[in-house]
Amino acid sequence: MLQLDQLSLNIPDTTKPRVVVIGGGFGAVNLTKNLPSDQFQVVMLSKQNYHGFWPLLYQVATAGLEPESIGEPIRKLFDDHSDFHFRFVRVTGIDPVAKTVSTLIGSVRYDYLVIATGTKSNYFGNKEIEQNAFGLKHLTDAVNLRSQLLQSFEQANLTQDPALRQGLLNIVIAGAGPTGVELAGSLAEMRQHVLPKDYPNLDFRQMNIYLVDGLDRVLPPMSPEASQHAHGYLLKLGVNIKLNKLVDSYDGTTVRFKDGEEIPTQTLVWAAGVTGATIEGLPAETVERGRYLVNDFNQILGYTDIFAIGDVAVMKSDKWPKGHPQVAQPAIQQGTLLAENLVRQRRNEAWKHFDYFDKGSLAIVGRARAVADLPGKHTLSGFIAWIAWLFVHIYYLVGFRNKLIVLTNWAYRLFTYQRGTRIIIQPYINDHDKVGQEFARQQAID
Ligand SMILES: Cc1cc2nc3c(=O)[nH]c(=O)nc-3n(C[C@H](O)[C@H](O)[C@H](O)COP(=O)(O)OP(=O)(O)OC[C@H]3O[C@@H](n4cnc5c(N)ncnc54)[C@H](O)[C@@H]3O)c2cc1C
Incomplete structure (x- = not known):
């Protein structure tokens, strides 16, 4: 059997400056794309072997x-870069x-180090929620959630126990x-158009x-006008919106809120916060609220x-006193500019x-409806925003x-x-x- 000590990073020596990039997301990919192979050796270390398009x-x-x-293999993205x-490793320290x-299988020297590790779900220290809720940060999360939803419908179709069925049908x-709103809208569309045909025995009004x-309000990062439109669309789709409401605990079967209300559910999706995926090794004062403090060269x-x-x-x-929003564009633009600056060096x-350069923000709410905040404080909604959303994505x-x-x-x-992919490939346990x-x-038995 393969042992860890039989593996190493195995990076070729170079006389060029070596740029080590941690991550394979929007920032890392746009940086690497713009670093010429005849001037730099680029070493990318990422715990996923693909670049994921998280908005979808x-x-x-x-x-x-x-x-x-929605994923593209990293190796394919850079098959024309000679150095x-x-x-495919997780970085554990700097x-x-x-x-x-450093990584589990050795370390690598850098001339320049670029940390582009994005975020991870923030459970605000609540271990019980972390263990039992579904995050939505990676493809594995999305596939697990898909399995969980489909398994819940299958089980709801089989049980005669009304309380159990309700827990399976509550989400x-x-x-x-944006993640919560888009997910809620998509589930509501599914409930309306897909599930009643799949499960004629079940009453999906439940x-x-x-x-x-x-x-x-919903969509807090967007304008109040966009929030209002999105709120209206969600209500039309039959989504039950509860604002000013904090989750207190979740044991895997019942969500309890701070105000005492309880909802039985087998599926709590946690889209309530993220924190930066920082790495051990830099002094504590370099990090503020889970993100590295950088100057306008990203140092x-x-x-x-x-x-x-x-x-x-x-x-x-002055313009962004709390930093830029955690969306794709700052990562893309910072990666591109940093590459240009390293070439300038x-x-x-x-x-x-x-x-x-703020290009605005968009969120989709079900089929053919979306909201968009455009630069210059203009808001779009409805079908036209949906078309914009579709083409941008x-x-x-x-x-x-x-x-x-x-x-x-x-x-x-x-x-x-x-919805063409209603299949359970890897059951969620x-x-x-x-x-x-x-x-x-039982199903795993041949
Ligand atoms: C569900 C969801 C929906 C979103 N919707 C939108 C949207 O509609 N519009 C929008 O603009 N933005 C959206 N975002 C935000 C957007 O995806 C992020 O802002 C963007 O991905 C940030 O890019 P990044 O390069 O900083 O990080 P990421 O793209 O997250 O990449 C981080 C990379 O680092 C790797 N990594 C992390 N830790 C380590 C480690 N220790 N060692 C090795 N590798 C590591 C990860 O595997 C990953 O490859 C969404 C995000 C999510 C999760």
């Missing part, structure tokens, strides 16, 4: 898109004195930001979709050769300061094959209301769900 993750979770259509070295980063989404948030406080870009970085300015040219999706698959899927669904465990065990 909820589609995978609700059986609208297959997982592969690019990808390693040593800024030795200028190395609670904590967090009414399926409740709760969208809860501690704040007083981490106190360092000239260590950078953070994207969601894991906080770059404060080679030519002894002055570096350019980062100035965020297809445009930024990496890979021609993926764009084509997603567009075809969308066209198919627009006319048929269908819930610790509390003894029946589900036994089913999964």
